[in-house]
Amino acid sequence: MRRSYGSDNTSEDEDGAEKISDTVLSLDAMPEDDVKSAAWLADSRDCMEELITALKEKELLSILTEKQRELYLAMTREGLTLREFARRKGIGIRAAFDLKAAVQEKISKNFLSGTQQTAKRCPL
Helix, strand or coil: CCCCEEEEEEEEECCCEEEEEECCHHHHHHHCCHHHHHHHCCCCCCHHHHHHHHHHHHHHHHHHHHHHHHHHHHHHHCCCCHHHHHHHHCCHHHHHHHHHHHHHHHHHHHHCCCCHHHCCCCCC
8 A cells, every 4th residue: 555645744645545643654754863753763683693693603604615615505495405515516415415414513612612513403
């Protein structure tokens, strides 16, 4: 449903029905000194968590072989399935499965410890 707003706080639906609106749609109408009302502008993402994840992924990529790295990136970034990856690379599904198992082993060995190994699932 589309609605157009005029300068007199009225709006018009697609069917032409005119309605009066109390909603302020301009950011210019927001008070500049009201810090609390600007809280919606704050980024709710946890930047530290994203940074740590990026650093861990960079470290993981550095310890993977070239073929393991290709598999990891194809599955995590491109969203390929194991079968699609095997077909693209011209390898058997068993070879692709072995590559995946090697990547999972390195993730488990280097990044998951103790109880985390069962609590967290590998992205592959």
